[in-house]
Amino acid sequence: MNFPELFYQSALTSVPGVGGVLIRQLMSYCGSASEVFRSSAARLIKIPGIGEVTARAILHPDVLRETEQVQQRCEKLGVQQLFYTDKRYPARLKTLYDAPPMLYWQGAADLNAARTIGIVGTRQATEYGRRITEELIQNLRPYSPLIISGLAYGIDIMAHRASLANGLPTIGVMASGVDIIYPHLHTKTAQEMLLLGGLLTENRPGVKPDARLFPARNRIIAGLSDGVIIVEAAAKGGALITAEYANNYHREVFAVPGHLNQTFSQGCNKLIRENKAQIYTKPDDIIEALNWDQAAGKTAPAEKPLLTLEFTEEESQVLALFRQQADWHIDELSWRSQIPIGKLSSLLLNLEFKGIVRSLPGKKFQMN
Numbered sequence: 001m002n003f004p005e006l007f008y009q010s011a012l013t014s015v016p017g018v019g020g021v022l023i024r025q026l027m028s029y030c031g032s033a034s035e036v037f038r039s040s041a042a043r044l045i046k047i048p049g050i051g052e053v054t055a056r057a058i059l060h061p062d063v064l065r066e067t068e069q070v071q072q073r074c075e076k077l078g079v080q081q082l083f084y085t086d087k088r089y090p091a092r093l094k095t096l097y098d099a100p101p102m103l104y105w106q107g108a109a110d111l112n113a114a115r116t117i118g119i120v121g122t123r124q125a126t127e128y129g130r131r132i133t134e135e136l137i138q139n140l141r142p143y144s145p146l147i148i149s150g151l152a153y154g155i156d157i158m159a160h161r162a163s164l165a166n167g168l169p170t171i172g173v174m175a176s177g178v179d180i181i182y183p184h185l186h187t188k189t190a191q192e193m194l195l196l197g198g199l200l201t202e203n204r205p206g207v208k209p210d211a212r213l214f215p216a217r218n219r220i221i222a223g224l225s226d227g228v229i230i231v232e233a234a235a236k237g238g239a240l241i242t243a244e245y246a247n248n249y250h251r252e253v254f255a256v257p258g259h260l261n262q263t264f265s266q267g268c269n270k271l272i273r274e275n276k277a278q279i280y281t282k283p284d285d286i287i288e289a290l291n292w293d294q295a296a297g298k299t300a301p302a303e304k305p306l307l308t309l310e311f312t313e314e315e316s317q318v319l320a321l322f323r324q325q326a327d328w329h330i331d332e333l334s335w336r337s338q339i340p341i342g343k344l345s346s347l348l349l350n351l352e353f354k355g356i357v358r359s360l361p362g363k364k365f366q367m368n
Helices: 005-012 020-029 034-037 041-045 052-059 061-077 127-143 155-165 183-197 213-224 238-248 262-273 283-289 314-322 330-337 341-353
Strands: 080-083 102-107 117-122 144-147 169-172 197-202 227-230 251-254 327-329 357-360 366-367
Touching: 005 020, 005 061, 005 080, 020 034, 034 052, 041 052, 052 061, 061 283, 080 197, 080 327, 102 183, 117 127, 117 155, 117 213, 117 238, 127 155, 127 213, 127 283, 144 213, 155 169, 155 183, 169 183, 169 213, 183 197, 183 227, 213 238, 227 238, 227 262, 227 283, 238 251, 251 262, 251 283, 314 330, 314 341, 314 366, 327 330, 330 341, 330 366, 341 357
Parallel strands: 117 144, 117 227, 144 169, 169 197, 227 251
Antiparallel strands: 080 102, 102 197, 327 366, 357 366
16 A cells, blocks of 8 residues: 555654664665565564564554554644654754654744744742743844743743744644643643644644653753753753753753742752853843844844754764765774664764765765
């Protein structure tokens, strides 16, 4: 049975035990998602990282049956599926080693907006946190940034509502399916966001919020943002997890300082003390750190130039070898870099998406 390529891409994300790394590995070796499902178990087993159990799981009939149900539900809800090879997939996420292979999206915002800022904080927001959030967004209005948060109680929903009040697009990143608004109390705001911003998740429709899904949600907020500002946070919590991801992704992190005896200032003060966040005192702190053009109305490029892209240590190691020699066979490159071939395949695929290397026949790769 022949289906569109998107169907098979969706099916890849439905295979139990197959995550982003293995999906990239399968795509790298087979060339397309549809080709993965046209392959025999014997062929799949030869791919590094794909054993007999995984090969059988991929080819199990239930995978395609479940995918048909997902596709029907997405169509009914008007949900767009964005596989990581899709041009509409957020460029800021595409370069990350743990980028979700599939995103589910509803809305009108540009996921590759020129300027983005993540605003997160405690669910137990104070009047001080509300005022800082509203003033920050109002002052950023001339720069037309895309505001990103997690639709949660407290600072998150304040950020979304302040964005809407100022006519700024805002995206809610969810730890559930796009059709399950959590908390339910925020349904009206979420519906309003669809007209100017949108709702984004890596979870298929029907998935209910679960504790393990929230940290994964936080990494998407961090990855989509040029900078993340923590308005209020306790010593532990989701906002600090977002800050940690943002630091790992080499994003700018800001924290609003607070009263020493205030519970929901402890996390922010700790980030500042440990040099994991810049102190936020005024909107200019963000504007200067992110090099946003001071002239409102001028647009900056949505993607960073290649020369300023951030690379992981292993990516830098591979690029150093490409500078020594124009093209490499993947086996030799693996031996020289001492990176396992399975991991290297995924790494090279990411570099292809960045436009830095290209694949050649015979499992060779060449620097552009």
